[in-house]
Amino acid sequence: MDTSDSRTPPPSPSPAPCQPATGGRGALEDPFGLWLQRGLHQLYDSVANEPIPAELLRLIEADRTADKSADKSRDCG
Numbered sequence: 001m002d003t004s005d006s007r008t009p010p011p012s013p014s015p016a017p018c019q020p021a022t023g024g025r026g027a028l029e030d031p032f033g034l035w036l037q038r039g040l041h042q043l044y045d046s047v048a049n050e051p052i053p054a055e056l057l058r059l060i061e062a063d064r065t066a067d068k069s070a071d072k073s074r075d076c077g
Helices: 031-048 054-076
Strands: none
Touching: none
């Protein structure tokens, strides 16, 4: 007879002890994390601060209104 119960989910794995904590100051005090954060900011801050092109904003808004009208038509039918 099989002693395992297939209906019982396996236990969730515990986080690895060497992984940095998500959020909080622990990640900022880690030398690699600090180096990585500074490097990424140095590379990408100027790109992130650029204005979003008007054509992209128009496309996003058009998609948003299309989704809303599709949702309304699904609710009515």
